[in-house]
Amino acid sequence: EHRSKGEAEFLQSVHEVLDTLTPVLAEHPDFIEAGILDRLVEPERQLIFRVPWTDDSNRVRVNRGFRVQFNSALGPFKGGLRFHPSVNLSVIKFLGFEQIFKNALTSQRIGAGKGGSDFDPSGKSDAEVMRFCQSFMMELVHHIGEDTDIPAGDIGVGAREIGYLFGQYRRITQRYESGVLTGKGVGWGGAEGRTEATGYGAVFFAEEMLQRAGRGIDGLRVLVSGSGNVATYAIDKVQQLGGTAITASDSSGYIVDEAGIDLALLKQIKEVERARISEYAERRSGSHFVASGSVWDVRGDVALPCATQNELNASHARALVAGGVQAVAEGANMPTTPDGIELFQAAGVLFAPGKAANAGGVATSALEMSQNAARSRWDREKSESRLHGIMRDVHEATYAASERYGRPGDYVLGANSAAFVTVAQAMLEQGVI
Numbered sequence: 001e002h003r004s005k006g007e008a009e010f011l012q013s014v015h016e017v018l019d020t021l022t023p024v025l026a027e028h029p030d031f032i033e034a035g036i037l038d039r040l041v042e043p044e045r046q047l048i049f050r051v052p053w054t055d056d057s058n059r060v061r062v063n064r065g066f067r068v069q070f071n072s073a074l075g076p077f078k079g080g081l082r083f084h085p086s087v088n089l090s091v092i093k094f095l096g097f098e099q100i101f102k103n104a105l106t107s108q109r110i111g112a113g114k115g116g117s118d119f120d121p122s123g124k125s126d127a128e129v130m131r132f133c134q135s136f137m138m139e140l141v142h143h144i145g146e147d148t149d150i151p152a153g154d155i156g157v158g159a160r161e162i163g164y165l166f167g168q169y170r171r172i173t174q175r176y177e178s179g180v181l182t183g184k185g186v187g188w189g190g191a192e193g194r195t196e197a198t199g200y201g202a203v204f205f206a207e208e209m210l211q212r213a214g215r216g217i218d219g220l221r222v223l224v225s226g227s228g229n230v231a232t233y234a235i236d237k238v239q240q241l242g243g244t245a246i247t248a249s250d251s252s253g254y255i256v257d258e259a260g261i262d263l264a265l266l267k268q269i270k271e272v273e274r275a276r277i278s279e280y281a282e283r284r285s286g287s288h289f290v291a292s293g294s295v296w297d298v299r300g301d302v303a304l305p306c307a308t309q310n311e312l313n314a315s316h317a318r319a320l321v322a323g324g325v326q327a328v329a330e331g332a333n334m335p336t337t338p339d340g341i342e343l344f345q346a347a348g349v350l351f352a353p354g355k356a357a358n359a360g361g362v363a364t365s366a367l368e369m370s371q372n373a374a375r376s377r378w379d380r381e382k383s384e385s386r387l388h389g390i391m392r393d394v395h396e397a398t399y400a401a402s403e404r405y406g407r408p409g410d411y412v413l414g415a416n417s418a419a420f421v422t423v424a425q426a427m428l429e430q431g432v433i
């Protein structure tokens with residue numbers, strides 16, 4: 001802890017994992033002897049760099065860039081870039097640490113990393129975003145490559161930013177190294193279905209949990225937070241499976257649409273116009289916008305937190321349980337606080353942690369890397385059916401580990417222990433490095 005003083009989010013994510021590993025470690029004194037835990041919590045490499053750029057009025061601006069290469073025991077470092085004013089080393093380290101376990105659960109032979117910047121893309125022109133991305137890549141180029149470290153998107157980094165980053169990488173290196181970034185446009189090396197993968201995957205996972213408990217998402221009221229990439233496609237898949245997604249949010253508030261979110265309108269407002277969520281209520285009759293409080297004040301059968309870390313706390317969890325929530329699947333990374341998780345589990349609510357439930361995005365990114373390496377391109381049906389298969393496998397592996405370590409249905413224990421054993425075994429076999 002002394003090395004990570006003040007890194008609240010990182011320490012929270014480490015505690016959340018270590019607190020569940022007692023039964024695994026009891027069976028594996030070899031992991032302790034080999035110093036696996038001490039090595040696991042220390043990133044292999046951490047980079048912090050200056051990102052200077054000029055805004056549209058020719059003023060020089062400076063942001064801070066990060067790339068944390070956390071663990072490469074299973075494969076090259078892999079994980080997204082986040083552009084948001086709240087980004088700092090603690091946030092990037094927590095995301096990188098989570099990524100180790102998530103990537104292991106996908107069985108896709110990818111290590112873990114994460115990066116980003118405290119740059120705020122909101123309200124910036126395309127030209128400003130481009131200049132920022134180009135400057136960011138001037139440094140990142142020295143540390144990434146299709147066999148070393150493969151960044152992707154996250155909050156504030158979507159297809160537009162990946163395009164600018166890839167263009168600059170290609171220009172500096174003078175190579176068309178398709179596999180160096182994932183989340184590319186489908187016309188130039190991107191995988192069909194990558195945009196939808198995280199949201200779809202989270203709903204597939206929720207559906208697996210519900211089916212194991214004897215029902216499906218069909219006919220249920222589903223609460224979704226966020227209105228970005230993950231939230232949008234979670235809403236899409238919920239509606240395809242016969243559920244009714246009735247909420248969406250952004251940092252200004254949330255909307256409720258009892259008839260079910262109009263996906264085309266949501267996409268027009270958030271993806272095309274990049275406007276605020278309140279706009280939705282103005283254009284859709286029967287829906288309303290709430291500027292205060294939280295989406296978790298609404299009653300629902302299933303909750304899918306898809307915005308950001310620590311957005312669902314104990315009092316939200318209490319309200320959801322009182323409203324009869326049956327399942328919670330985390331589309332975002334660490335959206336539920338530890339006391340919120342405890343409350344759900346004590347109330348018998350099915351609870352899927354992000355490292356299992358949102359693994360579909362990075363899994364599809366790994367499929368994008370495979371297609372780039374083979375210079376091939378799969379169609380949408382094949383991509384989605386592979387994603388569905390992977391999410392079923394992640395659910396199975398997670399459930400099996402929860403049984404094996406004595407708490408059937410505890411998906412937190414299941415995800416942490418199954419992933420930990422995979423990574424720890426690889427680290428053990430590769431020696432003290």
Ligand code: NDP
Nearest residue numbers: 154155156198226227228229230250251307308332333361
């Ligand atoms: P986007 O940038 O596309 O969307 C983020 C959404 O969350 C926006 O609606 C944003 O609102 C909202 N949000 C962000 N911060 C806050 C906040 N502090 N309070 C309230 N709302 C907030 O990001 P993604 O959809 O890609 O990512 C969402 C989550 O999913 C993150 O936790 C990310 O790490 C995780 N994730 C993403 C993956 C992916 O493939 N993209 C893969 C796995 C996990 P506003 O616009 O107002 O900021």
